[in-house]
Amino acid sequence: MKPKTPGGIWALRGISVLIALVVIGAILAVGFSAYQDYSGIKSEISSGNKPVSGIAVYNVTSGVETVSFNVTVPNRGLLMLNVTMSCSTSSAYVSCRSAQAEIPPGGEGALHFVMTVTDVKQFLSSTNRQVNGTIAMSLVPFVSLSIGLNFTKYVQLPGAV
Amino acid sequence: MSFGQTVPARKRVTGAVFALVVNVILWIVIPYYLGAFLVKFVPDIPLGVPSFVYEFGMLFIVLDVGAALFQGMAVSLPFVCGAALLSAVYLWFVTNGGSLQVTTSGITVGLDFRLLLYIFIVPSLWAALRAPMSYLIWRRARAKIVPQAPGSSATPA
Numbered sequence: 597m598k599p600k601t602p603g604g605i606w607a608l609r610g611i612s613v614l615i616a617l618v619v620i621g622a623i624l625a626v627g628f629s630a631y632q633d634y635s636g637i638k639s640e641i642s643s644g645n646k647p648v649s650g651i652a653v654y655n656v657t658s659g660v661e662t663v664s665f666n667v668t669v670p671n672r673g674l675l676m677l678n679v680t681m682s683c684s685t686s687s688a689y690v691s692c693r694s695a696q697a698e699i700p701p702g703g704e705g706a707l708h709f710v711m712t713v714t715d716v717k718q719f720l721s722s723t724n725r726q727v728n729g730t731i732a733m734s735l736v737p738f739v740s741l742s743i744g745l746n747f748t749k750y751v752q753l754p755g756a757v
Numbered sequence: 758m759s760f761g762q763t764v765p766a767r768k769r770v771t772g773a774v775f776a777l778v779v780n781v782i783l784w785i786v787i788p789y790y791l792g793a794f795l796v797k798f799v800p801d802i803p804l805g806v807p808s809f810v811y812e813f814g815m816l817f818i819v820l821d822v823g824a825a826l827f828q829g830m831a832v833s834l835p836f837v838c839g840a841a842l843l844s845a846v847y848l849w850f851v852t853n854g855g856s857l858q859v860t861t862s863g864i865t866v867g868l869d870f871r872l873l874l875y876i877f878i879v880p881s882l883w884a885a886l887r888a889p890m891s892y893l894i895w896r897r898a899r900a901k902i903v904p905q906a907p908g909s910s911a912t913p914a
Binding site: 600602604605608611612615616618619622626734737738739740741742743744745746 | 863864865866867868869870872873876877879880883887890891894895897898
């Protein structure tokens with residue numbers, strides 16, 4: 597005869613189910629949010645009708661050039677989305693204005709990143725042309741993704757012939 | 758897991774064979790072919806299956822087969838707890854503590870998912886804790902049900 601399951605065992609099973617539900621809930625929330633945010637940002641950048649200028653390069657005055665990235669990031673997921681764009685360099689001819697947006701679920705956030713090359717000629721002739729840029733996105737508090745790259749390799753300066 | 762009933766030897770052996778086959782596929786065959794695939798198709802990215810995956814795999818096979826072979830007995834406890842704790846440690850190792858970083862062609866991609874990793878580890882730790890607790894509860898319950906043998910101390914003097 598099968599013995600009757602004690603109450604303590606049922607309690608342990610209950611806790612197991614609860615833990616499983618928390619794990620599944622976390623996976624679903626992160627997965628859904630990541631997919632929604634990815635598709636939202638992708639459609640926002642590719643659509644071009646919204647206030648998205650993508651990467652815009654323009655001259656301010658002779659010899660001084662500004663590379664700006666202006667984008668509105670939507671958050672269609674379930675978690676808070678934190679987006680940061682920053683850069684660091686030891687070059688004296690480059691300065692950066694970092695952009696950061698903390699976007700609640702269902703909201704939108706404007707991201708305006710500016711990199712200024714104060715003297716293009718000097719910058720291009722110098723040996724130190726490394727500008728380390730970082731784009732970081734995090735689904736608070738679960739996951740954060742950061743992409744680090746050399747900005748000058750990917751951004752074409754108009755002064756560079 | 759149930760310690761409340763005796764599992765027939767035939768069922769336990771079948772379970773052990775099944776555990777062996779599943780674990781060999783999971784820990785040896787899949788990582789091997791995954792590693793071969795990564796090396797062949799993504800040679801630029803330094804991804805591959807590290808050797809510790811196979812080492813952990815061997816331990817998983819031993820522990821899972823042991824747990825299946827001694828199912829329902831107290832002897833299975835070390836195997837069950839060991840496998841649960843090992844899976845937590847393995848998860849920690851394989852994800853580098855929830856912080857991964859890959860650098861290729863001057864681009865560094867970093868992924869930080871520590872909180873998610875802690876959440877993933879909780880079920881394994883709970884399984885390691887649950888097994889002995891479950892065993893103790895069953896033992897206590899059986900002690901109440903099983904009648905005392907004649908001539909034991911329960912007989913009044």
